[in-house]
Amino acid sequence: MTVAIGENPLENWLGFSSLEEDNERVYSITPTDEHIGNPLLRALHGGVVATFLEYAAYRELQYILDSGAPIEAVNINVDYLKSVKTRKLYATIRIAKLGRRLAVADVHAWQEDACVPVAKAVCSFSISNGA
Amino acid sequence: MTVEKAIPAAHFEWLEGAQEFFSNAHPLFSRLDMKPVQIGDGDVCVTATLNGLFEYHANSQRAHGGALTILLDTVFGFAIFAQLRNFQSIATINLRTDYISPASTGLKVKCSAQCYARRDNIAYVRGEIREAENDLLVATATGAFMVGSRGPDFKTLQPGAGS
Numbered sequence: 396m397t398v399a400i401g402e403n404p405l406e407n408w409l410g411f412s413s414l415e416e417d418n419e420r421v422y423s424i425t426p427t428d429e430h431i432g433n434p435l436l437r438a439l440h441g442g443v444v445a446t447f448l449e450y451a452a453y454r455e456l457q458y459i460l461d462s463g464a465p466i467e468a469v470n471i472n473v474d475y476l477k478s479v480k481t482r483k484l485y486a487t488i489r490i491a492k493l494g495r496r497l498a499v500a501d502v503h504a505w506q507e508d509a510c511v512p513v514a515k516a517v518c519s520f521s522i523s524n525g526a
Numbered sequence: 527m528t529v530e531k532a533i534p535a536a537h538f539e540w541l542e543g544a545q546e547f548f549s550n551a552h553p554l555f556s557r558l559d560m561k562p563v564q565i566g567d568g569d570v571c572v573t574a575t576l577n578g579l580f581e582y583h584a585n586s587q588r589a590h591g592g593a594l595t596i597l598l599d600t601v602f603g604f605a606i607f608a609q610l611r612n613f614q615s616i617a618t619i620n621l622r623t624d625y626i627s628p629a630s631t632g633l634k635v636k637c638s639a640q641c642y643a644r645r646d647n648i649a650y651v652r653g654e655i656r657e658a659e660n661d662l663l664v665a666t667a668t669g670a671f672m673v674g675s676r677g678p679d680f681k682t683l684q685p686g687a688g689s
Contacts, residue, residue: 403581403583405579405580428553429557431553433615440596441599442595442598442600443554443596445596445621447592449590449591449595467628471591471622473595473620473622475618475620475621
């Protein structure tokens with residue numbers, strides 16, 4: 396699923412994309428100098444990493460619900476495990492809970508090696524059921 | 527090394543650095559138009575405007591919560607610098623953000639943060655974002671940071687300081 400350029404400012408800014416692999420979606424961003432927190436280390440800003448992790452979880456939940464129901468982030472808790480470089484950053488999501496009104500997602504992010512996580516997050520979302 | 531009454535001078539230098547920290551030199555900070563409005567002892571307040579690039583549905587004018595987390599993470603770091611009175615290298619260990627009310631793009635907000643505790647090289651910070659105009663609570667957050675993490679001092683990022 397790709398989004399046309401200009402349609403989603405946040406996705407354009409992050410260089411966001413998703414790829415389906417063995418029935419699992421891998422989300423990624425392509426960081427640039429815009430996303431750096433510490434220019435000398437050339438490390439990504441922690442808030443940018445958090446933005447990506449939360450947005451990836453949101454997109455995964457949208458995909459799974461497939462209902463267009465409004466999803467609102469309740470909170471996010473991010474752990475920074477390694478310095479994140481200006482190289483491609485990947486994330487996969489495990490939905491820990493999917494209820495009628497609440498979903499909890501575990502997010503794992505890595506760069507070169509999927510076995511070496513650089514950040515992880517737990518994101519909670521409330522789901523509106525319309526009626 | 528001379529022992530002199532360097533405290534006022536050092537303090538002045540830190541305040542100058544603080545202004546430059548939020549100058550247009552940093553692409554991400556200038557994107558959010560961050561401006562310090564209060565700099566106390568581990569207690570700071572910064573105004574910002576949520577840039578349109580954080581819109582995540584076409585023409586929705588809804589800013590993604592990430593804009594708030596970027597602001598909080600930055601101002602939290604700044605609160606630690608304000609307590610240390612220098613720009614030592616720091617690293618975020620973890621950060622929790624609670625989204626209280628939805629924010630629209632273009633919204634002017636104020637982010638306040640307090641470095642309320644230190645234990646050895648760990649600093650604990652809490653803070654919140656409110657709408658600048660009506661004080662409505664937008665988000666609250668807490669974070670833990672490693673002070674003196676490996677890596678260059680933020681001071682060396684200031685124009686004219688070092689190479």
